[in-house]
Amino acid sequence: MKKSQIRPDYPERSDDPLHEVNMEVNGELITRNVSPRILLADFIRHHLGLTGTHVGCEHGVCGCCTVIIDGRAARSCLTFAVQADGSKIRTVESLAQDDGSLHPLQEAFKESHALQCGFCTPGFLMSIVSQLEETEGEIDLSEDGIRVMLSGNLCRCTGYQNIVKAVQSAAKRMYKTN
């Protein structure tokens, strides 16, 4: 007898328990029910559809998944979504203006050819933005200083030199420093 073509009954989701989380993401309040083990990175990407945050290593080394949680850069691959309950989150999607004009750091990245494949770029942007904002530009902006500033993020394409250049140029624009 030929096997019939009855559509199998697939489960829609896992049987993980759900917890309600409330967050402000890029200025918007959201409430969602999530598995307690879902990573913040996966939550942002797959539940909220903000796929600009990337996952490069899932063990906190490469920095691709960097977002800003309550004003501080953090690895969203080492954070559970439930841990971020009640937090304010900023992702790369928040940097440009509504009219499409770029953040000075994005502008500087573009002008300096500071990205190639673009996969690590959102992580760099969020890490740099948080460090510049946190210190209001009062951070060591010498070449060596910037290299230290970048040392939480891996890039495999650019060799970092143009990223250093972009940070110097963005900091000048943002804080009118020399």
Next chain:
Amino acid sequence: MSTRTFGERVQRNNDERLLTGGGRYVDDIPLPGALHVAFVRSPYARAKILSMDTSLAKSRPGVVEVYTCNDIGALDTEMPLLIPHPSLHSPKTQRPLARDDVFYVGQTVAMVVAVDRYVAEDATRLVDIEYSEPQECNIEIEEAISDDAPRVHDDVPNNVAAHCIQVSGDPEEAFAKAEHFTKVKVRVDRSTAAPMECRAVAARFDSVSGELTIWDGTQAPISVRGGIASIFNLDEDKVRVIAPDVGGGFGQKVLLFYPDELLVPFAAMSLSRPVKYIEDRTENFLGSTQERTQIHEVELAANKDGVVLGLKDNFLHDTGAFIPYGIAVAQVASTAIMGPYRIPNSRVEYKAVYTPIVPVTPYRGCGRPHACFAIERAMDQLAEELGLDRFEVRRRNLIGDDEFPYERPNLLFADGLAVIYDSGQYSKALDMIIESINLEDFKAKQKLALDEGRYLGLGLSFYVEATGIGPYEGGHVKVHPITGKVYVNTGLTTQGQGHETVFAQIVADQLGVSPEDVILVEGDTGAFDWGVATYASRAAVVSGNAIHMAAEKARNIVLEAASNMLEASVDDLELQDGKVNVKGSDVSVGLAAVATACNPLRYAFNEAAQAATQFAPAARSDEPALGDGRAPGIETTEYYAPPHAAWAYGVHAAIVEVDPGLCSIDINRYICVHDCGNMINPTIVEGQVMGGVAQGMGGAFYERCEFDSEGNPRNANFMDFLVPYATEVPKVELHHIETPSPLNPLGVKGVGEAGTIPVAPVIASAIEDALKPLGVEKLHHVPLSPNSIYEALSVAREKNII
């Protein structure tokens, strides 16, 4: 826009999207209802599978299906050997899922499909695979070739997959005549590409249209499609493979097939649901290919003046447990070993050796970093033994400008074609680097530093790279009739090299439009499906010239049509600012209107169509609407097949301070002179070189895939495998030479891999130079590390010099 953009620092076309989170990598493609894959992988290097039981895993809530080799029908067979070669006498390739035997830790044994990746990973722990006691194995290639070594594949004695000898000139006579012999034995260890985005595959089968769509972070979508269609016995037109944004490739993503590339589409078809596999970082170390281990024994036969008459190289190449990509890496090494030097007589012999660890396929550099390390270390040693300056000994052997094209008779490159260096100015490159270093000044500083107890060293290395290999690529150009924007396709993919910008520049110059108005769509078999892949620094050369030729042809169509429309001679027309102008007048017609007029439609449904009606027809007035042999619109396709590789080259130098106590290095300056022919966009060229140097720096001093004696990976993660951060990568000073390649219309050569190749010998040479006063031993093993510096100073420590 009449200015030529070729050679200009045009800003990249698609950065805004990537900077604002608008990139679309495989895992970003919205696929509602997608199921997720995780693999059960072998925990042993060599073992027999005794039994497999998936029932517990299947019963786990959220698990949809679990597959072993028994459940995948016709896919349960060895995957293709991509590039056969006569010397590859014992080729072995992997099955998508292991049957009976496992051959390396990480090999895929079973596949779990579940509602999400979390559940899929849970269930991999519930698949019960019973293995025999792990079998004895040996991952050291020098031992693996002995008669009594344990075999990776039972029917391959001595674990030798391939044995090849290439001879050019008369090496025996050269060795008989020579006055001085220099021997070195060098080793380069395993590394991996470590692209920031791991590999990823997603598939959706549309049972209504019968179309299978696959999103694959691959460098070779057209080849993947051909293979999938063949293996699944589908019509090629029913399979569409898309490489969307891809987060770095560096060679690792050119291999087809990885098991998941077959199994994910299979599951999507079997389960009637979209399915995706997003490799994680550990899996990238366990299951995606690696490269580099080779051991070279090089002997130079020279005269007392340092002129090298002949070279013999005997090397072993580690190919891992399988050899799906053939002997490409070893073959490239075997033809790159003479570098930029004349060396007219050579004998190179190599064996590709199976080891029970992750298989080897090309990684940025592909055999060249190994060969470069071998020859450059040998040249340094030759200089030292003859009491000559390192720069001078190189100068005496460099191929002269007037000797091009320089052929190495009888040698075959990895593409099966002759080894003919097309052009170059090697001595000029040497002069430029010497000038940039300011040798006299450096020597003074080195002496001064030594007086203060600091150790400064200067290192250098040349490299050559055969770029832009065939067989061919295509270019398709189409002017859009509504907007006048130009759409361009080619059969490649980009992983960040800036194709969308440099190809736009090439087209912009022909059609008189701005590069922003040229839109490149590649990496999609639905858009263009003739071509090969992105690898071997070939995109600018092969696709670039095909696109150039197609754009020239499109320009001719535009001129001819505009000449009819404006009733002016072609010679009086110029293409500028998206228009065709009659020179010296204000009479012009927009490109969109020309494109519209070239498509003799009846309806004026937009501005361009209305504009087009103001002119005479695009076709000649004595012809029908479409003249003889003409197609509607402005649309052209051309193909370019290079006669053989175009050889790029360069020389790097570094000034390094070494701390003999800490065994650490500090790179004070890193200088690079390179020549990739005519540069389409210097900014992008520099990006490629600087990125290459960073990757070379990783390979030179930090990155090494470690395995224990039982074949277990010991550092399969970014905590232990050290990809350099910004703090470890030096600032690079770049100097360009542009010697056009005579082989192609644009005069270009490739640049993708150049930066990576010579970094290790530069650093080794610099460390040795710095520590010479302490009697340092030779550095012949890459990656270098604080440990290798420590060991190289052991004699100095015994003598209590430090």
